[in-house]
Every structure is written in C-alpha cells, then in structure tokens.
Amino acid sequence: MTHSKNLIYKTLQLNIILFLCISINIFASSDIELINRAKKADMMPIPQSKLELLEIIDDKENPITNAKVELGKKLFFEPRLSKSGLISCNSCHHLGMGGVDGISVATGDKWSANPLHLNSPTVYNAVFNFEQFWDGRSPHLADQAQGPIQAPFEMAASQELVLQRITSIPQYVNEFKKAYTADIKITFKLIADTIAIFEKTLITPSRFDKFLHGDTNALNKDEKEGLSVFLDLGCARCHKDIALGGSMQPFDTGKRYKYRNLGAFAGNNNHLVKTPTLRNIEQTAPYFHNGAIWDLKEAVKEMGKIQLVLGISNEDAKKVVTFLKSLTGEKPNIIYPQLPVSSKTTPRPLAD
Template structure:
C-alpha cells in the first residue's frame, strides 16, 4: 500500500514537472522569448537589440551622461519638463494618466497615452504608429514637440554647450572636441535607455526555473497562448511590433482622440512587461482596469468573448511580468551659467 502511494505520488509529481517543461516549450514555440539569465549575455543581447549600437556602442560614461540628460528639465523650453516627467522611472516608466500632458499643461492633441520606456530598447519600432526606428531617433521627437518639451534642436545644443561640465562629460564619453549636436545628444539619451531593462519571474520560468511562477500564473500563461494573444504579443517584449488593430470589431473607446495607427491602420503592439504598473491602457488611455483591457482585446482583436474568470487568470500571469527595476541614482545636474538660455514659460 505504502509502495503504491509513493508510486502514485511520484507519478503525479513527474506529470506535474513534465507539464511545466511542456509549458515552457510551448511558450517558446509560440514565440515568447526570455531575457538571458547572466549579466554578460544580457548585455550582449541588449547591444544586439539596440539598432543604433553599431554607430554608438554603449559605454559607462555615455550611460551616465545620458541619464543626466534624461533627468534634465532644461532640455525643455519651460525648464520644468524632462523625459522623466512623462516616463517616470519610479512609476513604471510612464506618466500613468490618460493623455500625456506637457508644455503649458497641453494634453497630447491626439489624446495619446505615454508608453513605458522600460524595455523599449527591444521594440522593433518606437511610438504607437511605429514612426521611429530606434531610441535615438525617438528622443528627438518629444524634445521638439510643442505639446511635450516644446524646445528646438538649436536651443538644446546651446544649453548643453553653455555648461562647461556638460561639454567635459561629452568629451569624456566621446572624444576631445566632439561636435555636441542634437543627434549626439539624443543618441546619448538613447544609450541610457538601453539600461532600462527589467528581468522578471517570467524570464526565470522560461529559462527553466519551474517554480518561478505560481500555479495561477502558469494557467494564465497557458490561456494567453491558447486564446491567441501570442500571435501579436510575442518576442522578448510580448509586443513591440506593428500589428493590425480592430481586426474583428471596433474598439469601444475609438471616439476618444483621433489616433488611427500608421498609414495602413497598424498600431505598435504595447510591451506587456510591467503592464500591471502602467494603467491606463490602450493608445488613448481610456481603460483603467486590466481585466477590462484583456476582455476588450479578445473582442476587437480575436472575436472571442473572454470571461471574467479567464481575464482574471491572464491578469495573474501579467503579474509575473513585473520586473526587477534597475537601481537608479538620481543624477546631480551641472549648474547653468550666464550663457545658458533662460526658461521660457510662455505665461
């Protein structure tokens, strides 16, 4: 009797662990990709993913300088808005309001929500309509956009060049006498953003640590695959590529804002890493509740009804995508000089 129960137990146990490894294989075969486990492979993977890393390889000096620029509000016309205003690194890498709001309290004219900057280095394109190929090209957008930082390339260059310590940092990061132009400034911010990567329990699981996910999270992962969410939310970011939107039916809040995707109506699939930290959801931030967002996806993209229970299960899986945030020491910014252009608040 005793022998039998031991046998049954181990059979069950075997079955369970087989299911785990099966789920791992299944997830991988559907295109889900883990961040590499060890530091060196992860750094290599990031460098390969950063599309401008051949021209601008990552170095520690560039990362440190890029971090200062990321936090420096002087790059905006008003002197009060930095990248971190809308992509708050302590708050999921986003602003977590429906329509991003910038210069002079101006909401995004298309009622667009700010995506997280965490893990954005792995996106195949940037922006909701995919109009920027990589992070450096992306960073040029907000600095000059009127509703965001409202600055200009000349102003940004003038500000940096008027601060001798910045000039010194650029020379240290690149070479003596380097031409500090707008492109170099945005590229350097992009280099800092490469470090905003958040390995999670989901990665541990795909990398073979079978108990990294709870039973509920595993069931949610399986459902996420079975329902067909992976057909668009795949790769290392479970998103980040352009996909069709409103495949089966219309988005119920399509009337808020006028965003229509790219010229073919395609939309950049959002990154699902840290998704539990970045409500509200959808391009216009119209849905606050993750389960409602999941159900809406089922109906507009797949033409299926997702029950409350199923939505809850997928949301459990999403918790495993909350990653380990990099430790960021707030940079001390070099002081302005007499030559530094003054803030223009346009009162």
C-alpha cells in the first residue's frame, strides 16, 4: 500500500518537474524567437568583443589610441574653440544629459538659434550613423566636427583663430606631439579628427544589447512585449542596424507632420531625413528635427501617423515606450578634463 502510494507520489512529482521544464522551455523558445525576429529585421547589438567593435569604428589611417582619446576629450570640452570663448561641443552635446542640450532649437554664438530650427542630435553612438547631420550631408565624425566650430550660429570661429588658440598653448602642442609624432603639424583638420576619435568612444551598451546577445533575462516581460509591438508595427524598417537609425529615410516634412511649419528644414535634395538613433531616447527630448515634441509617447504616435500611416493606440504606444526605455545604455565613465592655461599669445575671447 505505502509502496504504491509512494509510486503515485513520485510519478506526480516527475510530472510536475516535466511540466515545469516544458513551460520554461516554451518561455525560453519564445524569447529566442523574439531575438531572431529582431535580428531578422536587422536590429543589431553593439558588439561585445572589443576586436569586433574596433573593426566597425576604427580607422587604420588614424587609429584610436589612449593619448588621442584624452586629447580629443579636452578639445570636446574646450570653449576656446569658439570665437566667444564660451561655447564647447559639450554646450550643445552635454555628455551628462544624453549627449544633447535638452532645448528645442540649438542655440550658439550670441544666442543665435539654428536658422532651420534644428534640434541637437546626440553624440552618443553617433559613430554608428551611416551619415551625420539631419540632412546626412557629412559622411563621418571627423568631417562633421569641422562644421560646428565654424558655423556662425554655433561656435563661430575661423580655422585661423582655432589654430592660433591651440598652437599658442604649450600643453596642447605637447599633447599633439605625444598623441601623434614629434614633428606633427597641427592643423584645423587634425583638431577635428582628434575630437572625432574621442567621440568614437561615446558608446552606450544597453540591456537590449544583452538581450540580442542571448541573455533572455536582460529584458523584462513588458519590455519584450514592447519590442514585439515595435517589430509588428514595422518601426525597425528604418530604426535598425547598430544605431537603431542612422540611415537616410523618407520623412513627410511637408504634409502629415503635425509641426511641419516650425522651421524651414525639408530634408536633403530628395527629401530624405537622417533617421535618429533610438538609443538613450528617453534622455534626448525634445524630439524630431525641429524639437517640437517633448513627450516620447506622442513622438511614437506621430511616427505611426507619418511613417506608417496608421493610428497607434495609446496602449501600443505605451508598450513601445516601455521597450524604448530599455535602450538607455551604460555611459562611459568620463572624468571632466582639466584644460591647459592660455599663454600670453593666445587670442582673447571675442565678444563682437
């Protein structure tokens, strides 16, 4: 009697274990399925291996080294690259604020607003963009960095002024020699190239990357559901690759966009717009090229209306936002650099 009771008990126990195993397996396999769906839609993780990452971001002509990164970091925070001596790259691409300024329209020299009413995009993960700027007019970070220093409504400095400022500061001259070669000729281009090397280190791996790399617990249930809705809606048609954006795509600036009349930006010659990265999107409001939308849920619904010509329900928009928040990544630990003192010959800040 006890023997058969024992047997029933054991069988029951085994069945429960079997049931648990199967259900865990089902959960795991639906997670794997979700990972595969995301990958199939070309959403790509930031590589975990340093070598693989360097393959994507490094340039053999001017490879990343610690000395260049440290010098580039100083230059990124250097207000003397601006005519007024007040504005650095960090003024508009605040590294403590998701790489943006948190204002609608970028504001630079003498409080001038961007003439097209453009919003400052983030510098975090910008290295993964296929093009830079909202109209994609720049092919890479080194080329891009030359623009804002000279733009009259940004840092407003001439190439000559920038060169005079930097070469008149002995510590900078020494650091360029150390980072490159003893006989290096400091040029405006080299200054921009060095800033770009620092920017290449502004990469922020998130829990979403862990998930794509196979850690099925990296996202919670709601975030997974949000990702699934994001894929169902077709958002990954444009928000894909490592940047989850970064390529030129059609954007209806002329007809459907609610705030189309704010500013004169109409995309490139083919009316294409550089798709912004969705990484750290929670930290980079306001949204869209003219910084007109402050609320992420509203941005998602507006995207549905413009890009997919469909109304996204509040509920679905909320789910997508829950997923988007999982894209907030771990920032590199940046120690605010001490900048070298000016010399007697350093051109003074110009207020006029």
